[in-house]
Amino acid sequence: MFDVLVYLYETYWRPDACPDHAQLTRKLSAVGFEDDEIRDALSWLDGLAAASQSHHGEPGTRSMRVYSREEQDHLGDVSIGFISFLASAGVLPTAMREMVIDRAMAIPGGPLDLEDLKIIVLMVFWSLGEEPDALILDELFVAPEERLIH
Numbered sequence: 001m002f003d004v005l006v007y008l009y010e011t012y013w014r015p016d017a018c019p020d021h022a023q024l025t026r027k028l029s030a031v032g033f034e035d036d037e038i039r040d041a042l043s044w045l046d047g048l049a050a051a052s053q054s055h056h057g058e059p060g061t062r063s064m065r066v067y068s069r070e071e072q073d074h075l076g077d078v079s080i081g082f083i084s085f086l087a088s089a090g091v092l093p094t095a096m097r098e099m100v101i102d103r104a105m106a107i108p109g110g111p112l113d114l115e116d117l118k119i120i121v122l123m124v125f126w127s128l129g130e131e132p133d134a135l136i137l138d139e140l141f142v143a144p145e146e147r148l149i150h
């Protein structure tokens with residue numbers, strides 16, 4: 001499923017640039033993706049669209065996000081740490097953070113792999129038509145061992 005999501009991100013600059021599900025399914029199938037991967041990805045994207053419309057209001061300045069036991073088990077410490085890092089850096093506002101958590105919880109299994117979480121973060125930006133900052137893109141795409149320290 002994540003391969004399909006990455007393909008969509010690289011191929012379509014915004015979700016509204018994607019064709020309807022039937023045509024998109026045909027295109028993805030023609031590119032070589034399996035039917036179950038396509039179905040899972042499109043279902044996940046439908047959930048992302050619903051999550052983007054379900055957020056109402058902003059938390060107070062002194063509010064704090066507390067993860068439920070289920071979220072802790074499913075996301076894992078590394079993914080929660082990464083989400084906290086992005087939020088504290090000011091690049092993942094509250095509404096987007098909640099969308100990331102919602103979509104991460106929709107992935108079966110756990111704890112969630114950090115690379116999969118990074119794709120989820122990228123897709124949340126994509127779904128809102130926002131381009132992440134260049135440093136955030138670097139954080140999302142470049143493996144830590146491949147970074148050059150200046």
